[in-house]
Amino acid sequence: MKIELSDNKVFFKNNGSKKEIHPFWLRERVNGKDFIDKGSQQRLFDPTELKGNIKIKNVSLSDRYLKVAFDDGVETKLTIQSILKEFSNVNDIGLIEKIEWDSSLNNLNNFEFNNNIFEEKMMYEALISFYKYGFVIFKKVPTENNFIVKFANSIGSIRRTNFGEFFNVKSKPNPNDLAYTSLPLAPHTDNPYRNPVPCIQLLHCIENEVSGGYSTLVDGYTVTEKLKKDYPNYFKILTEIKVKYQFIDQDVVLEDWSEMIKLDENKNFKQVRFSPRLDFVPLMDKEKLDLYYAARNKISELYNSDTYRLEFKLVPGDLLMMDNYRLLHGRTSYDANEGNRFLQGCYIDYDSTEGKLKHLKRKFKI
Numbered sequence: 001m002k003i004e005l006s007d008n009k010v011f012f013k014n015n016g017s018k019k020e021i022h023p024f025w026l027r028e029r030v031n032g033k034d035f036i037d038k039g040s041q042q043r044l045f046d047p048t049e050l051k052g053n054i055k056i057k058n059v060s061l062s063d064r065y066l067k068v069a070f071d072d073g074v075e076t077k078l079t080i081q082s083i084l085k086e087f088s089n090v091n092d093i094g095l096i097e098k099i100e101w102d103s104s105l106n107n108l109n110n111f112e113f114n115n116n117i118f119e120e121k122m123m124y125e126a127l128i129s130f131y132k133y134g135f136v137i138f139k140k141v142p143t144e145n146n147f148i149v150k151f152a153n154s155i156g157s158i159r160r161t162n163f164g165e166f167f168n169v170k171s172k173p174n175p176n177d178l179a180y181t182s183l184p185l186a187p188h189t190d191n192p193y194r195n196p197v198p199c200i201q202l203l204h205c206i207e208n209e210v211s212g213g214y215s216t217l218v219d220g221y222t223v224t225e226k227l228k229k230d231y232p233n234y235f236k237i238l239t240e241i242k243v244k245y246q247f248i249d250q251d252v253v254l255e256d257w258s259e260m261i262k263l264d265e266n267k268n269f270k271q272v273r274f275s276p277r278l279d280f281v282p283l284m285d286k287e288k289l290d291l292y293y294a295a296r297n298k299i300s301e302l303y304n305s306d307t308y309r310l311e312f313k314l315v316p317g318d319l320l321m322m323d324n325y326r327l328l329h330g331r332t333s334y335d336a337n338e339g340n341r342f343l344q345g346c347y348i349d350y351d352s353t354e355g356k357l358k359h360l361k362r363k364f365k366i
């Protein structure tokens with residue numbers, strides 16, 4: 001990549017192609033103290049109020065800088081590095097490669113908590129691990145009531161829902177969700193009926209005195225890739241048909257429609273939703289429904305198979321952080337008469353983890 005000049009025009013050269021950089025694009029980036037607030041790095045002017053046909057009056061190039069004078073009297077000095085960086089304008093997070101895993105995964109991505117962890121390099125490593133595997137477990141997190149709120153807000157901002165700022169996972173009388181019983185919970189994603197679906201779930205174990213109640217995780221990404229390879233027609237229909245997800249209680253009716261496997265604009269994995277207690281398949285031709293039900297059964301079989309399900313016990317002080325767009329989670333049943341099992345959960349969104357990760361990357365010059 002290289003910048004070149006010719007006839008008061010600036011060109012960007014890359015892989016044998018040479019393209020002019022629009023003068024207005026450069027004018028938008030003027031960076032003197034009258035144009036950019038030094039602290040926030042935000043513009044002090046509104047480019048939509050400028051004339052669109054601004055031209056370059058004078059331009060010069062050195063090893064490190066591009067100096068431009070525009071015909072509206074404004075001059076600026078831009079670093080070459082900052083211009084080149086914009087031509088690889090991608091979100092770094094998307095470049096972290098997802099690692100497919102199944103029940104043979106030995107590394108449970110453990111990181112030991114300390115009070116300063118949120119500003120330490122270890123948190124950067126934990127977040128990288130989170131994006132690679134879809135989960136991490138912080139050990140020895142203080143088992144104080146509501147500590148999860150403090151934890152979540154130290155990464156970003158908690159995502160409040162109608163279940164509250166956080167929720168207590170323990171068996172209770174007259175529950176409005178099966179999570180609040182001692183029944184087993186098959187692998188599922190949380191809140192598929194919400195728009196948008198909460199991105200990340202945090203689950204903090206305060207007490208776990210029962211012999212059952214194991215936590216389970218399944219990598220929806222691994223299962224999706226398996227389905228795509230071995231059952232392409234099932235994969236196709238699950239990525240095409242929008243299903244209604246619904247939650248109803250006395251105070252609220254929540255509904256959202258989405259594919260069970262959602263792909264991004266490049267047809268790559270984006271999100272899975274799976275919660276057989278809450279989904280309503282649309283009325284379609286009988287043949288299409290035959291195919292849809294077969295596809296749903298197959299993905300359910302894969303999600304529930306021993307091949308993909310990781311099973312482990314959370315002990316007091318463990319805080320599991322999991323990607324609710326990628327992973328499914330559940331638990332085995334337990335006997336509430338054996339003792340207490342008490343977890344606290346809450347949600348955060350990707351802006352929290354992305355923002356923290358990028359901040360730490362900048363801080364440690366990684």
Ligand SMILES: [Fe+2]
Binds near residue numbers: 179188189190329
């Ligand atoms: Fe859940």
